[in-house]
Amino acid sequence: MSMGIHKAEIMRDARLSDIGDGPPRLESTEEALAAVRALLPRFAEFARDTDQNRRVPAESIRALENAGLFGILTPRAFGGSALGWRAFFSVVSEIGSVCGSTAWVYGVMTGHNHMLTRFPVHVQERILGTPGSHISVVFRLSEPWKATPAKDGYVLTGGQGRFCSGVDYAKYVGVNAVIDSGPNAGQLAFCMIDKDRLELLDDWHTLGMRGTQSRSIVIDNVFVSDEMTALAVDLGGPAVGPAAEEGPVFSWPYFAIAPYAIVGAPLGVARGALTTALTGVKKRIAGWDDELLATMAALYSRLSHSDQDIASAHSLILDDLKTVDTVEFAAVDPLVLARFRRDLAAAPQLARYATIRLFEGSGGSAIYQNGTLERMLRDVNAGAAHYAFTDDIAASNYGRALLGLPPAKSNNFV
Numbered sequence: 084m085s086m087g088i089h090k091a092e093i094m095r096d097a098r099l100s101d102i103g104d105g106p107p108r109l110e111s112t113e114e115a116l117a118a119v120r121a122l123l124p125r126f127a128e129f130a131r132d133t134d135q136n137r138r139v140p141a142e143s144i145r146a147l148e149n150a151g152l153f154g155i156l157t158p159r160a161f162g163g164s165a166l167g168w169r170a171f172f173s174v175v176s177e178i179g180s181v182c183g184s185t186a187w188v189y190g191v192m193t194g195h196n197h198m199l200t201r202f203p204v205h206v207q208e209r210i211l212g213t214p215g216s217h218i219s220v221v222f223r224l225s226e227p228w229k230a231t232p233a234k235d236g237y238v239l240t241g242g243q244g245r246f247c248s249g250v251d252y253a254k255y256v257g258v259n260a261v262i263d264s265g266p267n268a269g270q271l272a273f274c275m276i277d278k279d280r281l282e283l284l285d286d287w288h289t290l291g292m293r294g295t296q297s298r299s300i301v302i303d304n305v306f307v308s309d310e311m312t313a314l315a316v317d318l319g320g321p322a323v324g325p326a327a328e329e330g331p332v333f334s335w336p337y338f339a340i341a342p343y344a345i346v347g348a349p350l351g352v353a354r355g356a357l358t359t360a361l362t363g364v365k366k367r368i369a370g371w372d373d374e375l376l377a378t379m380a381a382l383y384s385r386l387s388h389s390d391q392d393i394a395s396a397h398s399l400i401l402d403d404l405k406t407v408d409t410v411e412f413a414a415v416d417p418l419v420l421a422r423f424r425r426d427l428a429a430a431p432q433l434a435r436y437a438t439i440r441l442f443e444g445s446g447g448s449a450i451y452q453n454g455t456l457e458r459m460l461r462d463v464n465a466g467a468a469h470y471a472f473t474d475d476i477a478a479s480n481y482g483r484a485l486l487g488l489p490p491a492k493s494n495n496f497v
Contacts, residue, residue, distance in 0.1 A: 088339035090473065097099070104397070105162060105180050105214050106148055106149060106150070106151040106153070106154055106162075106214055107150070107151040108151060108154065108159070108162065108163070108164050109151050109154070109155065109164040109166060110164070111166070112166055112169065112170040112173065115152065115155055115164070115166055115170050115173075115174055116135045116170075116173060116174065116177065118150040118151065118152060119150070119152060119174045119177045119178060120177060121138055121150075122143075122146050122150065122178075123177065123178070123180070123181050125142075125146060125179035125434055126143055126178060126181045126182045126185050126193075127182065127319045129142070129182065129185075130181060130182040130184075130185075130455075130458065130473045131453055131458070133182055133184050133185060133293075133294035134184065134293050134294050134453075134458055135293075135453075136223075136369070136465070137287055137288075137293045137294060137296055138251060138294060138296045139182075139185050139188050139249070139252070139294050139295070139296070141252075143185055144188075144252050146406045147189055148214060148215060151164065152174060152189070153189075153192065153193050153196075153214075153217070154196075155170055155171050155174060155193060156168070156171055156193055156194065156196045156197050157211050158200065158207075158211065158324075158325055158326040158329050158333070159325075159329060160324075160325035160326070161198070161207060161208060161211040161212040161325075161327070162211075162212060162214075162420045163211065165329050165330070165332075167330075167332050167404070167407070168332065168340065168343055168404040168407045168408055169401055169404040169405060169407075169408055171190075171193065171194070171343075171344070171347075172343060172346070172347045172400055172401065172404055173347070173401075173495075174189075175189060175344075175345070175346075175347030175348055175351060176345075176347040176348075176350050176351035176354065176397065177351060178347075178348075178351060179347055179348045179349065179351020179352045179354070179355065180351045180352070180354045180355035180358065181348065181351040181355055181365025182294070182464065183291070183292055183294075183348050183349065183351070183458075183459065183462035183463065183465075183466060183487055184292050184293065184294025184295045185294065186312050186343055186347060186348035186351050186352075187248060187292055187295045187466065188248055188252070188294075188295050188296075188350040189490070190250050190251035190344045190345040190348055190417075190466040191219060191220070191248045191249050191295075191344060191345060192217040192218060192219060192252065192253065193344065194337075194343075194344025194345070195218040195219075195220060195257065195344070195465075196211060196218070197291045197333070197335075197337050197339070197340075198257070198273075198318065198337035198341075199211055199218070200322040200323065200324070200326035200327075200333055201313055201317055201318045201320065201322060201323055201336075201337070202275070202310075202311075202313055202323065203309070203310055203323065203324075204324035204325070206275075206310055206311065206324060207324060207326075210254075210255065210275075215253045215254070215263060216250055216254070216255070217249070217253045217254055217255075217448060218253055218254070218255045218257055218275070219247050219248055219249050219253035219255075219256050219257070219278075220247070220256065220257040220258070221244040221246060221247045221256065221257075221258050221300055222244075222258075222259050223241075223244050223258075223259060224470070226241070227241070227258075227259045227260050227261045227271065228240065228241035228258055228259065228260040228261075228274075228302055228366070229241050229260060229261060229263050230260035230261065230262045230263065230272055230274065230307075230312070230338070231262075231263055231264065232262065232264055232265040233306065235308055235309055236306055236307050236308040236309050236311075236312065237260070237272075237274065237306070237307050237309075237312060238261070238304055238305070238306055239258070239260055239274060239302050239304075239305045239306075239307055240302065240303060240304055240305075241260070241302055242301060242302065242303065243284070243299050243300070243301050243302075244258065244276045244299060244300055244301075244302070245286075245297070245299045245323075246297045246299075247283075247298055247299065248295045248297040249295065249296065249297075250278065250283060250296060250297075250298055250300065251296050251298075253276060253278050254277070254278055255273075255275045255276060255278060256276050256278050256281060256300060257273055257274065257275050257276075258273070258274055258276065258300075258302065259271060259272070259273055259315075260272050260273075260274055267314065270314050270315065270316070271314070271315040272312050272313065272314050272315065273312070273313050273314075273315060273318055274307040274311060275307070275311040275312075276302075276305060276307050276311070280305055281300045281301065281302060281305065282300065282301035283298055283299075283301075283356075284287070284298055284300070284301065285298060286298060286299050287299075289465060290461050290464065290465055291458075291460075291461030291462040291463070291464055292348075292461075292462050292465040292466055293461075295478070304356050315338075317349065318336060318337060319336040319338065319339075320336070320340060320481070321334060322334065330405060330408075331409055331410055331411045331412075332408050332409075333414065334411045334412040335407055335412045336412065337354055338421065339412065339423075341471070342427045342469070342471035342472070343403070343404060343407070343427065345466070345469065346427055346430060346431060346472070347400070348401055348462075348465045349431045349434045349435065349462070349466030349467050349472075350393070350396050350397055350400065350430060350431065351394045352434065352438065352459050352462045352466065353389075353392075353396070353433075353434035353435075353437050353459075353461040353463055354393055355455075355459055356389075356437075356438040356441050356442075356456060356459040356460070356463065357386075357389055357390060357393055357437070357441060359441075359455050359459065360386070360389075360441040360442075360444065360456060361386065363445055363448065363449075363456070364382065364386070364421060364444075364445075367446075372414070381444075382444045385440045385441065385443070385444040386444070387442070388437070388440060389437040389438070389440050389441050390437075392433040392434070392436065392437040393433070393434060393437050395433060396429075396430035396431070396433040396434050396437075397430075399426040399429065399430045400426060400427075400430050402426075403422075403423050403426050403427075406419065417484070418484050418485070420479055421481045421484035421490075422481060422484075424480060424481065425477045425478055425480070425481035426474070427471060427472060427477065428471070428472045428473055428474040428477035428478065429474060429477070431463075431466060431467035431469075431472040432467055432472070432474050433494065434461050434463055434467065434479070435464055435467040438459060438460055438463045438464075439460065439464075441456070442456060442457075442460045479491070
């Protein structure tokens with residue numbers, strides 16, 4: 084062990100001693116799933132209020148923290164579990180089966196722990212080694228913020244950015260910016276800003292995923308230090324510090340796998356919709372005779388196809404993430420990466436249309452506001468609308484790759 088890593092662990096242990104033993108370290112996927120399943124009744128109980136209040140309850144965030152689930156991607160050197168992306172996705176999907184908004188917020192704030200492994204070690208220790216130091220992000224695809232060099236850092240300008248999921252519980256907000264002058268002029272950077280230095284707008288009024296509080300932020304002449312700024316080219320490189328020694332999963336640049344952090348939310352919602360629909364149908368047909376049951380063949384078909392599509396969607400993602408967890412990024416064929424993007428878009432669409440099919444088969448009882456299936460229909464559609472899940476772009480890109488063609492010049496799919 085290097086002196087740098089040893090020092091980081093000493094600092095971490097000293098910090099955690101101030102707040103008790105800290106969250107537990109989960110030792111296996113099975114342990115993580117047991118931990119999250121113990122929380123599902125509580126999340127289900129809160130789901131309606133989460134939707135109506137446009138906010139995940141603080142109690143839900145604390146429960147996830149206390150269970151050690153926010154550390155599922157955190158390197159073990161900083162007190163995390165480092166269980167990998169298959170375990171992470173499975174936990175997100177479990178949460179999504181009862182509350183899509185809670186799953187989305189958990190996915191966003193946990194997934195970016197992987198990205199931090201490209202920042203300086205002392206920054207990793209400060210954030211990853213401190214329980215409750217959550218991160219939200221805003222990416223402006225068409226027009227990043229502007230970063231103007233200043234003494235020991237940059238001044239960010241550019242105004243408003245949308246979709247800052249879970250910002251109320253974040254300590255830091257990451258944003259993308261283009262450096263406008265100096266030796267790195269023209270380069271894209273990623274800046275971690277203290278949330279308290281930003282203006283937050285209460286503008287999250289949406290069809291679905293209402294509880295994610297994905298509000299807009301405003302950046303106007305905000306300073307960010309050099310150490311909290313990483314060039315995009317560095318984020319695409321190897322992990323820095325102890326994470327580099329903790330397995331192939333940390334060889335993957337975050338932006339190669341980022342959408343996997345949230346894809347479990349709509350897929351989990353679809354699982355929950357299937358369970359909800361089955362419960363309703365069983366109640367409806369209780370006591371029916373064989374002749375009456377025979378009239379429901381179309382409904383049985385809907386249930387079968389929905390179950391198949393939801394299972395297929397999960398299998399696509401789990402197969403992809405097995406590669407992420409076990410294979411070094413440098414050894415992966417570009418065609419596989421293109422397939423990942425296809426799968427990331429295809430899986431939420433399978434989940435979306437499976438849920439629509441279930442809703443259609445549930446009759447008039449499903450149309451009431453504040454009903455479970457009604458909320459899940461809204462949430463799965465909102466989740467599947469994320470830009471990373473745009474099937475038209477991803478499928479076309481993979482089709483070109485199958486033919487040996489490069490991505491279209493107009494393709495800025497991230």
